[in-house]
Amino acid sequence: MNRLFSPSFEILLSNRWSKPTWGILAILWMAVIFILSGPWFTSQKTAEFVPEGYDFNSLVRTGAHLLLYFVLAIFIVKTLPDPLKLPLSPLVLAILLSCLCGVTDEIHQHFVPGRHFRIQDMFTDSVGALLIWPFMKVIGRFYPPYRK
Numbered sequence: 175m176n177r178l179f180s181p182s183f184e185i186l187l188s189n190r191w192s193k194p195t196w197g198i199l200a201i202l203w204m205a206v207i208f209i210l211s212g213p214w215f216t217s218q219k220t221a222e223f224v225p226e227g228y229d230f231n232s233l234v235r236t237g238a239h240l241l242l243y244f245v246l247a248i249f250i251v252k253t254l255p256d257p258l259k260l261p262l263s264p265l266v267l268a269i270l271l272s273c274l275c276g277v278t279d280e281i282h283q284h285f286v287p288g289r290h291f292r293i294q295d296m297f298t299d300s301v302g303a304l305l306i307w308p309f310m311k312v313i314g315r316f317y318p319p320y321r322k
Contacts, residue, residue, distance in 0.1 A: 191252075208282065240302035247269055248306060276295070280296050
């Protein structure tokens with residue numbers, strides 16, 4: 175394997191783990207997202223950890239949305255079967271499923287005290303999921319199985 179990437183990063187590139195293992199990781203990651211959508215992580219509670227006078231809280235929260243849904247899209251794309259068995263590209267399907275998860279997350283937050291349904295968060299979740307596209311295209315330049 176090309177040593178361009180770190181060994182832990184190469185797990186994402188290899189087929190060492192089975193598709194069901196990646197599926198379990200995707201489900202566990204969705205559970206993490208669900209927990210982070212609970213009343214324990216409202217913007218007021220996370221602001222307690224940020225020094226006063228900084229708008230760092232919104233930056234961290236936006237970054238968290240991007241990262242959570244980017245990683246979810248990676249787990250989903252690694253779970254999906256070969257492209258020839260799907261009506262859509264695995265990347266497109268992973269992005270759509272991740273975006274759907276973002277929508278359900280915001281609907282869930284609507285019913286959680288102290289949390290709110292925010293279109294901006296759904297947009298940020300979608301951008302995080304969309305980041306898998308350039309990521310996989312860059313990976314494809316260095317790692318032949320991902321050239322598509």
